[in-house]
Amino acid sequence: MRKRQLDFNFILGIVLISFVLLLVLVGLFYTPYDPNAMDITSKNLPPSLNHLFGTDYMGRDILSRVMEGAKTTFFIGIATVAIGAVVGTLVGAVTGYYGGILDEVLMRINDGVASFPSILLALVMVSILGTGKYNIILALGIIFIPSFARVVRSEFIAQKQLDYVRNAKLMGAGDLRIMFVHILPNTKSIILSAVTVGFNNAVLAEAGMSYLSLGVQPPDASLGRMLSEAQTYLFNAPWFALAPGFIIVITVLGFSLINERGIKNGK
Amino acid sequence: MRFYVKKIITLVLTLLLVSLLTFVAFQVIPGDGALSKLGMDATEEQVEALRESLGLNDSMVVRFTRFLGGAVKGDFGNSSQYSVSVTSLVKERLPVTIWLAGLSIVIIIVVSIPLGILCSRKQNGMVDRLITLLTQTCMAVPSFFLGILITLVFGVMLKWFIPGKYVGPSQDFGQFIHYIIFPAVAVSVPKIAMMVKFLRNSVIRELQLDYVRTAKSKGNKERRILYKHVLKNALMPVITFMGMVIADVLAGSIVIEQVFNLPGMGRLLVVAISNRDFNVVQAVVLYIAAVVIIINFIVDLLYQKVDPRVKIS
Numbered sequence: 001m002r003k004r005q006l007d008f009n010f011i012l013g014i015v016l017i018s019f020v021l022l023l024v025l026v027g028l029f030y031t032p033y034d035p036n037a038m039d040i041t042s043k044n045l046p047p048s049l050n051h052l053f054g055t056d057y058m059g060r061d062i063l064s065r066v067m068e069g070a071k072t073t074f075f076i077g078i079a080t081v082a083i084g085a086v087v088g089t090l091v092g093a094v095t096g097y098y099g100g101i102l103d104e105v106l107m108r109i110n111d112g113v114a115s116f117p118s119i120l121l122a123l124v125m126v127s128i129l130g131t132g133k134y135n136i137i138l139a140l141g142i143i144f145i146p147s148f149a150r151v152v153r154s155e156f157i158a159q160k161q162l163d164y165v166r167n168a169k170l171m172g173a174g175d176l177r178i179m180f181v182h183i184l185p186n187t188k189s190i191i192l193s194a195v196t197v198g199f200n201n202a203v204l205a206e207a208g209m210s211y212l213s214l215g216v217q218p219p220d221a222s223l224g225r226m227l228s229e230a231q232t233y234l235f236n237a238p239w240f241a242l243a244p245g246f247i248i249v250i251t252v253l254g255f256s257l258i259n260e261r262g263i264k265n266g267k
Numbered sequence: 268m269r270f271y272v273k274k275i276i277t278l279v280l281t282l283l284l285v286s287l288l289t290f291v292a293f294q295v296i297p298g299d300g301a302l303s304k305l306g307m308d309a310t311e312e313q314v315e316a317l318r319e320s321l322g323l324n325d326s327m328v329v330r331f332t333r334f335l336g337g338a339v340k341g342d343f344g345n346s347s348q349y350s351v352s353v354t355s356l357v358k359e360r361l362p363v364t365i366w367l368a369g370l371s372i373v374i375i376i377v378v379s380i381p382l383g384i385l386c387s388r389k390q391n392g393m394v395d396r397l398i399t400l401l402t403q404t405c406m407a408v409p410s411f412f413l414g415i416l417i418t419l420v421f422g423v424m425l426k427w428f429i430p431g432k433y434v435g436p437s438q439d440f441g442q443f444i445h446y447i448i449f450p451a452v453a454v455s456v457p458k459i460a461m462m463v464k465f466l467r468n469s470v471i472r473e474l475q476l477d478y479v480r481t482a483k484s485k486g487n488k489e490r491r492i493l494y495k496h497v498l499k500n501a502l503m504p505v506i507t508f509m510g511m512v513i514a515d516v517l518a519g520s521i522v523i524e525q526v527f528n529l530p531g532m533g534r535l536l537v538v539a540i541s542n543r544d545f546n547v548v549q550a551v552v553l554y555i556a557a558v559v560i561i562i563n564f565i566v567d568l569l570y571q572k573v574d575p576r577v578k579i580s
Contacts, residue, residue, distance in 0.1 A: 012400070117518030117559065118518070120556070127543070127545070128293070234415070249408050252406075260403065
């Protein structure tokens with residue numbers, strides 16, 4: 001009985017993510033309308049069969065724009081997590097495995113960076129690098145490195161004392177081989193969980209920064225930017241705000257529900 | 268005593284490191300402060316004269332010492348956008364953010380602690396599943412979207428407040444609180460969900476320990492065990508967690524101030540970044556960072572007070 005109950009939230013997560021993924025994948029090849037095509041004759045239309053999510057103040061189809069925006073969101077999320085995960089895993093593996101002065105110094109820097117709220121760091125980075133899709137990826141990617149490094153490091157410290165590592169050492173395996181062939185596969189579930197959390201944080205951070213118009217710049221569509229435009233039209237066209245907002249909620253909720261079960265199974 | 272000395276030294280070092288980072292970060296920005304102030308038409312001599320008078324020709328070390336000296340006295344130079352001192356801008360905006368963050372923290376504590384305890388008593392079945400789903404959902408909503416939803420429901424539909432309106436605390440304090448409570452709720456809800464989840468796990472973990480069984484076998488009532496014994500221990504990790512939440516609340520108000528049109532530090536920061544008004548950006552970042560660091564310091568001390576074992580390790 002207990003098992004089936006746990007499954008419900010997990011299945012809901014899968015359903016939500018499939019829905020968003022469908023939007024993104026279909027959006028790669030096809031959108032119902034041109035997301036940037038303006039049509040003065042159909043401004044601020046409520047959702048209908050012609051425009052499933054309605055149209056915005058310029059007569060653009062909101063569904064098409066949401067598909068386009070979700071694409072940007074996923075692209076940024078995946079790219080930032082890739083930077084954070086690869087560099088963070090490397091740093092965490094080396095510091096965790098070798099320890100010593102380097103470990104001490106890097107972890108202090110890590111602590112310093114982690115004590116900042118991430119949106120504040122991201123804003124500082126953006127005011128230095130400038131706005132735009134690629135700068136956001138770079139900024140968020142760098143900011144996420146410490147969280148990955150910390151998780152991987154503590155796992156490496158725990159694993160390196162286990163018998164199988166000593167065994168491998170006795171067999172004459174080199175440090176690099178032990179780190180990446182023997183230990184790394186055993187940290188898979190932890191890294192995977194960190195990736196999901198990181199992806200969610202990236203989505204939320206990107207949306208927040210684009211909402212402040214310090215993130216993705218036009219002509220790139222962005223869910224956060226749509227929300228800030230929609231706010232002006234809350235009186236006339238509330239659906240304009242609801243569509244992009246709920247896509248963000250669905251994405252983040254879906255991943256965290258899936259991750260929740262991963263954590264429970266891992267224990 | 269050694270514990271406190273060590274803590275204070277770490278605090279000072281962290282503050283120094285953060286101010287160095289903030290300083291260096293804004294030195295590497297391409298572009299010349301003097302050139303951007305005078306415009307492209309300025310002659311070589313004019314630019315050079317201004318650079319000299321702004322102290323841009325000095326070495327990095329000299330400039331950092333000057334920056335630090337100014338920062339300690341609360342002097343961050345002038346805003347290039349408004350041509351008033353940065354300090355006066357900050358002084359004007361700081362109360363709004365402090366009220367917003369303070370109110371949010373009060374809401375978070377008042378709501379999440381009873382709720383977390385209540386939820387910990389239902390560990391299985393439907394309710395458990397529902398709580399997980401609900402907390403997960405609340406955490407998935409970005410606070411600015413929640414702010415927009417609140418504006419839509421309470422502002423546009425129910426007309427409890429006028430969207431975009433703001434009343435200063437000195438004009439009418441009651442109205443000020445009335446207008447600040449909605450953004451505070453928007454900031455709090457995701458954090459309440461986090462706290463409830465955290466507290467609930469903490470209580471449940473505590474309930475599985477041996478001393479609870481001993482207390483039970485001695486004939487104590489469940490309620491008494493929970494409130495007399497378990498709660499005290501379960502709330503301990505919450506103190507540390509609270510430090511994190513406060514930092515998050517401050518960061519969250521950066522975005523929320525934009526949604527509700529509040530003239531706080533967050534708005535100041537965002538506008539300054541768009542205008543490349545770096546003196547202001549530097550000051551605001553340093554202020555927020557310093558507050559976060561000092562709060563973490565206080566949390567550490569508090570934690571040591573309630574759990575003296577920390578001192579040893």
